Amino acid sequence: MNEMMSSSLLYSQHLKYIFQKRLEKILVHRVFSHPFFSYLRDLSKRGMTAKQFYIYRDNYLFRTFNTIPSLSYVLIKAAHHCDFRTLASVGRNLYEETGGGISKESHSFLLDHSHNTHGEIVFCLESLPLKNIHQSSVILDETYYFVEEQQKLYTSSHYGEVLGAMFGQEMAADSMLRVFYQTLFLPYKRYYSDGKFEDVQEYFLCHLNGVEARHGQDAREAAFRFCQNEQDVEIVLKATNAFLDIQASLWDGLLMTFFESANDGVFVPVMFTNETLHNVSSISYPKLG
Ligand SMILES: [Fe+2]
DSSP: OHHHHHHHHHHHHHHHHHHHHHHHHHTTOGGGGOHHHHHHHHHTTTEEEHHHHHHHHHHHHHHHTTHHHHHHHHHHHHHHTTOHHHHHHHHHHHHHHTTTTOGGGSHHHHHHHHHHHHHHHHHOOOOOOGGGGGGOSOOOHHHHHHHHHHHHHHTOSOHHHHHHHHHHHHHHHHHHHHHHIIIIIGGGGGGOOSTHHHHHHHHHHHHHTTHHHHHHHHHHHHHHHHOSSHHHHHHHHHHHHHHHHHHHHHHHHHHHHHHHTTTSSOEEEOOOOTTOOOOOOOOOOOOOO
8 A cells, every 4th residue: 555655656756747847848938038028128118109009908908808718618627527626726716807706806897997098098099998809900810819729728628738728828927917017007107197007007916916926826736736647748738838829929919010010100208207117027937846
């Protein structure tokens, strides 16, 4: 009996090692240091055109629209597999995403409010509510592709692929949100005359207060728990990598379109404050251990 226990413990440690080794390769994925982020850092030192923000806003809203439905797919799958630990962590994630019982704290509401208010106040853009985002005329092919492939990954009949996709999505979220907050929102804070910026930044702060990093950690643990052998590790992390690929391709499309729109329409300069931050180097990744 003891021998059986120690050999299963040894195998589980071996799997953990294999998982970590494979993950190390994924953590250097180009999505984490994408040139779109450097370009945004550059823009945040001087400003951007209203057209650029308009393109970012609509594509980001369209891209993020399916976060709650995607997590709901994971929840259903976890329930069907009686994977109670993942059910608990994804349930908590969804509870946070949906505002913990308070509609105005749901991340979808905050997403809509933050981006449309910022567009109106800083860039004089007409709002486009999240529920109508599919009517936007500036959604890129890469964004449509992202949403289609995301749907395929989350509705896969293979539970391991679903968990791998969630891991990819949660892993990429923290750095993405940090960069967007610090380059597209904070440098324009002085355009706000009253306390409205506090409401607008809530969308970012409710993620960057450690919640998003925890979601990444929970998703990593759920993905690893699924793995019973090396083939499982391969399947799960292949889906993780596939998610990061579609995310990177969306950033490729946005970067190209930002270049093309650099001289298109009204240029809106940044307004610096003492608290404006340009240091976006403190990007956090889920711990490997
Ligand atoms: Fe969220």
